[in-house]
Amino acid sequence: MATAEPDRPGFLLPLLLLAGFRTLIDDLHAELARQGHPELRPLHGFVLQAVGGDGTTATELGQRLGVSKQAAGKTVDRLVALGYLERADDPRDARRKLVRATPHGLDGLRRSAAVFDQLRQRWAATLGPDRVAALEDDLRAVTPANLFRLDVPGWFGG
Amino acid sequence: MATAEPDRPGFLLPLLLLAGFRTLIDDLHAELARQGHPELRPLHGFVLQAVGGDGTTATELGQRLGVSKQAAGKTVDRLVALGYLERADDPRDARRKLVRATPHGLDGLRRSAAVFDQLRQRWAATLGPDRVAALEDDLRAVTPANLFRLDVPGWFGG
DNA sequence: TAGGATCGTCAACGTGGCTGTCGAAATAGT
DNA sequence: ACTATTTCGACAGCCACGTTGACGATCCTA
Numbered sequence: 001m002a003t004a005e006p007d008r009p010g011f012l013l014p015l016l017l018l019a020g021f022r023t024l025i026d027d028l029h030a031e032l033a034r035q036g037h038p039e040l041r042p043l044h045g046f047v048l049q050a051v052g053g054d055g056t057t058a059t060e061l062g063q064r065l066g067v068s069k070q071a072a073g074k075t076v077d078r079l080v081a082l083g084y085l086e087r088a089d090d091p092r093d094a095r096r097k098l099v100r101a102t103p104h105g106l107d108g109l110r111r112s113a114a115v116f117d118q119l120r121q122r123w124a125a126t127l128g129p130d131r132v133a134a135l136e137d138d139l140r141a142v143t144p145a146n147l148f149r150l151d152v153p154g155w156f157g158g
Numbered sequence: 159m160a161t162a163e164p165d166r167p168g169f170l171l172p173l174l175l176l177a178g179f180r181t182l183i184d185d186l187h188a189e190l191a192r193q194g195h196p197e198l199r200p201l202h203g204f205v206l207q208a209v210g211g212d213g214t215t216a217t218e219l220g221q222r223l224g225v226s227k228q229a230a231g232k233t234v235d236r237l238v239a240l241g242y243l244e245r246a247d248d249p250r251d252a253r254r255k256l257v258r259a260t261p262h263g264l265d266g267l268r269r270s271a272a273v274f275d276q277l278r279q280r281w282a283a284t285l286g287p288d289r290v291a292a293l294e295d296d297l298r299a300v301t302p303a304n305l306f307r308l309d310v311p312g313w314f315g316g
Numbered sequence: 317t318a319g320g321a322t323c324g325t326c327a328a329c330g331t332g333g334c335t336g337t338c339g340a341a342a343t344a345g346t
Numbered sequence: 347a348c349t350a351t352t353t354c355g356a357c358a359g360c361c362a363c364g365t366t367g368a369c370g371a372t373c374c375t376a
Binding site: 013017133 | 167168169170171172173174175176177178179181182183186199200201207270271273274275276277278281284285289290291292294296297299300301302305306307310311312313314315316
């Protein structure tokens with residue numbers, strides 16, 4: 001068996017990945033709060049991304065996020081209450097309710113993308129652009145392709 | 159302003175970090191389930207680490223984890239019910255209840271460390287040892303030192 | 317037209333956060 | 347030494363997010 005390196009214990013790797021993720025998300029939301037979106041939670045940003053500019057339904061959203069349609073529906077309720085999403089009837093299928101981003105939601109979406117780009121550039125300025133690209137490539141090499149599972153609270157907790 | 163790279167949008171970085179974290183944690187718990195710890199949740203492993211071999215109190219645990227003493231107490235309750243932790247009176251301070259890992263808890267702790275080392279070696283085998291070390295160094299350079307905040311469910315959700 | 321799928325919602329529950337309160341016990345101050 | 351403050355752990359109540367199960371309404375198909 002290969003020897004473990006005592007000065008680089010394996011448990012640091014997940015902690016560093018989590019810390020990196022958390023740093024980015026916290027910085028994003030600090031900036032979004034300054035730009036008129038103080039109520040947006042980390043989860044909400046991802047849901048907004050999953051809804052996208054074209055809209056979806058609750059069931060489809062649940063599939064994209066890897067959660068049940070009921071859980072997706074509840075989250076949509078909250079984002080509707082916050083003014084980020086709206087529901088509309090589907091004229092072609094009376095069972096379905098289309099979920100769309102409101103103008104406020106689209107604004108949040110656009111600003112999120114811009115801030116994420118800025119944060120990536122900040123990392124590039126610190127580490128060098130090649131190291132950031134290498135980091136991305138390495139992570140892609142060791143993770144499965146189905147990245148987009150966002151049931152983090154339930155997954156991590158219980 | 160520096161130009162954003164269209165083929166490497168900023169929002170991928172947090173997704174890749176999260177995916178890396180999640181891959182490691184999922185692999186860990188799949189292996190722990192095989193080794194006699196099927197009930198251990200991701201959160202529980204970190205709590206166990208925070209308790210450590212010497213034991214603590216609920217309040218101190220809450221401070222280490224970045225959550226309230228009440229939340230820490232509840233989590234301790236569940237880990238006591240699962241047989242990973244136990245409470246004992248502090249003979250020097252009747253207010254305090256010492257929280258210690260049981261033999262079963264210490265077993266989980268040891269196995270977690272071993273599996274994390276193995277997973278890191280697996281990454282090193284895929285990427286090369288130098289890339290893994292570089293990844294760790296880079297992440298350390300862009301994240302604040304206070305990594306150890308584990309209120310992930312409440313933080314992400316909210 | 318009858319039967320089966322599918323969509324959204326309601327209800328109940330588990331887990332993990334939070335705040336506020338409170339009694340018991342330790343510590344500090346007079 | 348006695349009071350006042352602080353600290354610890356627990357209880358209660360609340361919110362966010364996840365789950366499963368059930369059930370009308372609607373659509374599709376046999």
